[in-house]
Amino acid sequence: MKVAFIVWNPFQLIQFEPLAKLCTDPTVILIDKETNAKLFPPGMLKSKHWKTVFVKPAEIPLIDGTHDIIFFQSAFPNIEKIKTTKLVSLQYGLAKERHNYGEWRALADMNLMYGQYSADIVSHYAPSYAVGNLKFDTWGDYTERYADKVQLSKELNLDPSKKTLLYMPTWGELGSFDALLKPIAALQSRYNVLLKMHHNNDAKVPEWLISAKREKIKHIYDGSADQLKLLCASDLIISDFSGAIFDGMFANKPILLYQENSSGKIGVQKFDLESLEFARRNDIGHVCEQADDFERSVDYALEHGAELVEKAQALRSTLFSQPLGKTSAQASIDYAKCLFNNEIPPLTQAQIYVRDTVQRLRTIEPKYNRLTKQVRDMKKPLLKKLLTLKF
Numbered sequence: 001m002k003v004a005f006i007v008w009n010p011f012q013l014i015q016f017e018p019l020a021k022l023c024t025d026p027t028v029i030l031i032d033k034e035t036n037a038k039l040f041p042p043g044m045l046k047s048k049h050w051k052t053v054f055v056k057p058a059e060i061p062l063i064d065g066t067h068d069i070i071f072f073q074s075a076f077p078n079i080e081k082i083k084t085t086k087l088v089s090l091q092y093g094l095a096k097e098r099h100n101y102g103e104w105r106a107l108a109d110m111n112l113m114y115g116q117y118s119a120d121i122v123s124h125y126a127p128s129y130a131v132g133n134l135k136f137d138t139w140g141d142y143t144e145r146y147a148d149k150v151q152l153s154k155e156l157n158l159d160p161s162k163k164t165l166l167y168m169p170t171w172g173e174l175g176s177f178d179a180l181l182k183p184i185a186a187l188q189s190r191y192n193v194l195l196k197m198h199h200n201n202d203a204k205v206p207e208w209l210i211s212a213k214r215e216k217i218k219h220i221y222d223g224s225a226d227q228l229k230l231l232c233a234s235d236l237i238i239s240d241f242s243g244a245i246f247d248g249m250f251a252n253k254p255i256l257l258y259q260e261n262s263s264g265k266i267g268v269q270k271f272d273l274e275s276l277e278f279a280r281r282n283d284i285g286h287v288c289e290q291a292d293d294f295e296r297s298v299d300y301a302l303e304h305g306a307e308l309v310e311k312a313q314a315l316r317s318t319l320f321s322q323p324l325g326k327t328s329a330q331a332s333i334d335y336a337k338c339l340f341n342n343e344i345p346p347l348t349q350a351q352i353y354v355r356d357t358v359q360r361l362r363t364i365e366p367k368y369n370r371l372t373k374q375v376r377d378m379k380k381p382l383l384k385k386l387l388t389l390k391f
Contacts, residue, residue, distance in 0.1 A: 001340045004029050004063070004085075005050075006072040010040050010224035011199035015092055016071060018134055018329035020050045028052045029063060031076060041224055069336050075104035080359035086110070086339050090134070090332065091118055093243030094319060095170070095277040098270035106355045109347070110339050112332050115321040126351055127344050129335055130321035132328035136250055139228060146232040156194075156219065156233055163302055164192040166234035166253075168227075170242035171200035173268045176258045177208060183294045184238070185215040191298075192219065194230055198242060199223025236302050237285075241265070241277050245284060249316050254305035255285030256297055262289075283315045 004027040005016040013028060020026045030037065030045065032054045037045070045052045055063060057077035063070075065084040072079070073092045089108040093100055101121045105111055111128040113119040119128040146152045153160040167184055169175040175198065184193055195217050197208055212220050221230065227247060231237075237248030237255045248255045262278055265271050273279065281287050285308050288297035301308060323331035338344050347355065 001069060001337060002067045003027070003336070004067040004070045006031065006070060006076050008033055008036050008076070009199050010044060012073050012092070013040070013044060014224065015073065015090065015134055017049070018137055018327070019071060019090075019332055020047075022329055022333045023050075026050045027067065029070075030054050031060070032056050039224075044224075068340050071332075071336075072108075074099075075107060075362075079104075079107050080362040082107075088112060088332075088336055088339065094118070094246040095241055095243040095275065096174075096270055097121075097275040098272055102270070103354070103358050106351065106358045110335065110344055112335060115319045117318045124351070125354065126347060131331040131335065132322050133250060133320060134328045134332065135228070135247070137327040137329055139251065142228045142232055146229065149233065152229075152233050153192075156229075158192040158219070158233065162190065162192050163235040164194060164233050165236050165238055165298065166194045166196065166230055166248075167238045168196045168242055168244035168247075169198065169240055170244070170269075171198040174241050174265055174271055176240040176260070177211075179260060179291055180238075180258055180294065181211060181215050181217075183291055185217055187295065187298065188216075188218060192233075193217060194219045194221065194234065196221040196225055196227060196230055196244075197223055198244075236298065236305065238298070241271060241275075243277075245277055246319065249284060249312050250320055252309050252316075254301050254308040255312070256301040257281050257285050257287045258289075258294065258297075259287060260289050260291070280315055284312055 003023045005013070005020060006029050007013045007016065008031040020028070026049070028045070028050045030052055037054070060076070060078035061081040063085070064082045067085050069086050069088055070082070071088050071090055073090055079087070086109045087107060089105060089111045091100070091111070091113045094114065101118070103125070105122045106125040108126050111119070111122045111126055112131045113122065113128055114130065114133050116130045119130045122128045150160045158164060165184070165187065167180070169177045169180070187193060195212055200223070209220065231247065231251045231253065234253055237244070237253045238258065239245045239248070239255065240258050245255055245257065259278065259281065262273065266273065277284070286297060286301040286304070288294055335344070
């Protein structure tokens with residue numbers, strides 16, 4: 001079985017790494033978006049476990065049929081042109097459900113999800129199975145390796161006498177970085193503050209690093225940092241609408257959600273109030289909605305940490321599955337082999353109809369966007385002329 005992985009940022013390759021190590025001569029297909037290769041740490045693309053091929057978005061149709069299975073995280077340019085190679089989507093987050101469970105899942109021949117909760121939601125698009133969260137396959141090793149928190153504090157240059165806050169905001173308008181940067185920086189006299197940014201900030205909003213350094217944040221990590229190690233060091237997870245919330249939940253850490261003006265963010269990055277990170281927020285952790293209440297909320301969440309973790313257990317058990325007797329990575333590869341050997345049920349007729357529709361829409365969408373821009377550009381001089389008319 002010849003396997004490839006589609007990536008365009010380090011976050012994706014980090015998730016695929018344990019899968020790649022279980023494959024024979026796999027290929028990492030990096031979609032070349034001009035500057036994104038610079039985001040990968042030195043040596044990541046040149047691994048003994050895989051070969052890396054750079055492909056322009058327009059060249060994606062040329063890879064069809066070159067591999068038996070292609071794993072991907074999210075819909076990529078020209079995915080609708082892949083007709084022969086089997087496509088397997090691998091869940092990478094639980095937040096922003098309108099995206100994570102969107103119609104693009106119909107483009108996959110199989111969806112591999114964190115747990116039955118997610119598998120059930122996308123099962124109408126294609127055969128879908130719960131395989132757990134690959135990121136945490138080695139969590140037990142991490143907790144054992146870093147059981148001595150004093151030693152871990154030394155490694156991370158933390159003050160062992162202070163509690164440690166791990167702040168992981170989502171990116172862009174939906175994120176809390178701008179609102180919380182100053183308040184969280186001010187807490188450094190009382191707590192160790194670790195800032196781990198979303199991988200999209202590295203590519204789309206690189207100015208975040210300048211801002212963080214200006215506020216003298218001492219411990220700054222980008223999207224490719226070792227999140228499991230940081231989770232081991234943390235006493236409280238602080239986030240907003242990010243999927244990092246659920247990484248903290250998996251690790252049994254208390255969570256503080258900063259969710260200011262949630263209703264005003266509807267539609268941003270496909271967020272809505274039905275999405276898990278908002279709809280179940282009181283089951284996830286403690287909620288803060290105003291920056292003025294932030295420090296008090298941090299103190300409260302730390303003081304009631306055990307209660308918050310306990311309250312989250314019921315939701316945690318529905319979101320994450322653990323395959324019996326194997327890792328999530330091995331379960332994913334086993335399902336891929338079943339797909340390759342035609343042991344997975346084929347798409348139903350209804351699923352084929354949905355896929356065909358999504359493929360056509362993705363083909364039409366760029367043309368529609370270009371036409372919309374042309375119409376908008378044509379309107380500008382007309383509107384300018386109308387505004388200058390005197391009545």
